Amino acid sequence: MPKIHVYGFSKAEDPEYDFHERINLALCDSVTGVEMHRVRLVAPGKWMLCASFTLPESVASAKANYITC
Template structure:
């Protein structure tokens, strides 16, 4: 950031991706603003970072191909109509596939995680990473039915809790 002189245009974070997204989208009570980190031990003072305030964004890049698709359910009900006024973002999710029809496979997996069809979804091959294994990028505009969805109790919430338990946030 310093070497490239982009400090005014870049914000760095290291927190749970699900909580980070909730903070970016303006969800009330988002835990992203309450994430704390301890300097040396539990007896040291706790530093609370400021709330995430970035404004609206047009693109989301999910560049962890081994697990990116598993985080797509984070978008279900993630946007607050009261604070989000612009168009919903275009999501670009990198992922791997070993399927014969890799493009159809990653689009189907993205639809499964979101629980809806993605009529404008496109997938392109990024590179061949191993015999019979491709890295792809699936891109789509986040459907409003997903972004604004009321999430109480249901399969998506249960899946999110299961994923969070399997992948705890970094310490």
């Protein structure tokens, strides 16, 4: 499966946890083995993060627009 790199932003107290949860919600799957790092502070209390993970097979094999949570 391909390795995915996703960038996002978070104002949460625990930005890594927040971003990981949002990735899980977006993919309708529980993603494991996520490597995450803070890229930079873009505003007071707002982090830009990068998450890297292997795309779950269940997501890769899902039909387009038919992923259900």
